[in-house]
Amino acid sequence: MTFDRKIKIAPSILASDFANFGAECEAIEAQGADWVHVDVMDGHFVPNLTFGPATCAAIRPHIKGVMDVHLMIAPVDPYIDAFAQAGADVISAHVEAGPHIHRTLQAIRGAGVKAGVALNPGTPASAVAHLLDLTDLICVMTVNPGFGGQKFIDMSAKVKELRAMIGDRPVHIEIDGGVDVNTAPLVAQAGADVLVAGSAVFKGGSVSNPGPYGENIRAIRAAAEGVYV
Ligand code: DX5
Ligand code: ZN
Numbered sequence: 001m002t003f004d005r006k007i008k009i010a011p012s013i014l015a016s017d018f019a020n021f022g023a024e025c026e027a028i029e030a031q032g033a034d035w036v037h038v039d040v041m042d043g044h045f046v047p048n049l050t051f052g053p054a055t056c057a058a059i060r061p062h063i064k065g066v067m068d069v070h071l072m073i074a075p076v077d078p079y080i081d082a083f084a085q086a087g088a089d090v091i092s093a094h095v096e097a098g099p100h101i102h103r104t105l106q107a108i109r110g111a112g113v114k115a116g117v118a119l120n121p122g123t124p125a126s127a128v129a130h131l132l133d134l135t136d137l138i139c140v141m142t143v144n145p146g147f148g149g150q151k152f153i154d155m156s157a158k159v160k161e162l163r164a165m166i167g168d169r170p171v172h173i174e175i176d177g178g179v180d181v182n183t184a185p186l187v188a189q190a191g192a193d194v195l196v197a198g199s200a201v202f203k204g205g206s207v208s209n210p211g212p213y214g215e216n217i218r219a220i221r222a223a224a225e226g227v228y229v
Contacts (some may be wrong), residue, residue, distance in 0.1 A: 001089055001090075001114060003170040003172075004193075005172075007195065007221055007224045008034035008172075008195070009032070009034050009035075009197065009201070009217050009221055010035035010036065010037040010066075010068055010174070010194055010195065010197070011028045011033045011037060011197060011198065011201040011202065011213070012038075012148065012176075012197065012198035012201075013036065013037070013038060013059075014039040014050065014148045014198050015148045015149070015198030015201065016028075016202055017206070017207065020207050021059050021062070022058070022059060022061075022062035023207040024207055025059055025062040027207050028201065028210075028213050029063065031211075032214055032217045032218060033201070034065065035065060035066040035068045035194065036063045036065065036068065037068045037070060037176070037196045038059065038067060038088075039070050039072065039148075040052060040056070040069060040070065040083075041073070041145075041146065042072065042073035044074060045072050045074040045094065045096075045097055046145050046146035048147055053079065053082035053083050053085070053086040056069060056083060056087065057085070057086035057087060060086060066089045067087060068088075068089065068090045068092070068174075069083055069086075069088040069090065069092070070116075070139065070176065071091060071092060071094070071097075072097075072118075072145045074097040074098055075098055076094075077103070080104070080107050080111050080113075081111055083113075084108075084111035084113045089114060090113065090114040090115075090116050091111075091113050091114070091116060092115075092116030092117065092137060092174075093105070093108065093115075093116070093117060093118065094117075094118045094119075094120065094145075095117055095118065095120075095123055095127045096120055096123060101117060101131065102130070102131060102134065105117060105134040105135055106134060114136040114137065115135050115136050115137070116136060116137035116174070117135045117137070117139070118139035118140075118176070119138065119139065119140055120145065121141055121142065121143070121153050124158070125158050125161040125165060128165075129165065132165060132171065133169070135171060136170070136171060136172065137171065137172040137194070138162055138166075138171060138172070138173050139175075139176050139196075140159055140162065140174065140175055140187075140192070141176050142154070142155050142175055142176065142183070143176075143178050145176075145177070148198040148199055149199045150177060150178055152177065152178025152180075152183040153178070154183075155175075156186050156187060156189075156190040157190075159173055159175070159187055159191050159192050162191070163190065172193055172194050173191055173192040173193060173194070174193075174196060175187040175194070175195050177196070179195045179196060179200060179220065180197065181219050181220055181223040182223070184220050184223045184224040185224060187224075188226075189226075195224060197220055200216060200220060201216045201220070202216075204216070
């Protein structure tokens with residue numbers, strides 16, 4: 001994984017056909033997705049359940065690029081090795097998921113994976129002030145985690161604050177929740193470079209009709225880059 005700040009669109013397979021993850025990952029990559037965002041939920045840290053490392057391992061051969069695993073689980077540490085072995089390129093853990101996020105980020109990097117730290121909407125930017133040299137990605141949640149298709153909560157001020165804190169460190173800012181053609185420009189202008197989008201990418205398409213995925217990805221990218229289509 002090389003670092004750059006170009007806009008990257010990361011479709012969340014939470015909005016895809018759960019019976020067809022492999023084909024869905026191949027379809028979104030063929031339609032222009034930069035990363036594939038994989039939402040892991042435990043029914044404890046968030047009020048919803050998805051899947052675990054075995055599903056991630058099964059999906060992995062169907063992704064050519066970056067597999068971006070967002071852990072909405074607590075505790076995190078006992079599962080890091082399993083997600084690393086499943087082939088994650090990035091593993092993000094929530095700062096709210098336990099008392100030892102610093103140790104968690106060390107453990108993720110220790111497993112040979114890029115380390116991400118996620119912030120719920122109510123958590124201030126200052127929560128990562130002492131983690132900036134331990135992290136490769138800061139995920140700013142623009143919904144309360146647990147479900148796709150929720151309304152965007154504007155966190156542009158937090159993104160700007162983080163961008164200034166990061167300085168010239170090679171740290172991505174990722175936005176997760178409610179990203180579409182209307183909200184993408186706000187967060188891109190504030191300094192985000194990775195845009196997760198579930199419903200806004202998968203709407204209107206399917207594995208047998210993947211063209212709309214491409215149209216949606218191109219529209220979000222163009223909006224983020226300031227060129228409305
Ligand atoms: C929310 C997840 C998001 C979600 C985004 O808990 O972390 O990745 O799938 O979905 P949309 O884009 O539909 O808000
Ligand atoms: Zn997510």
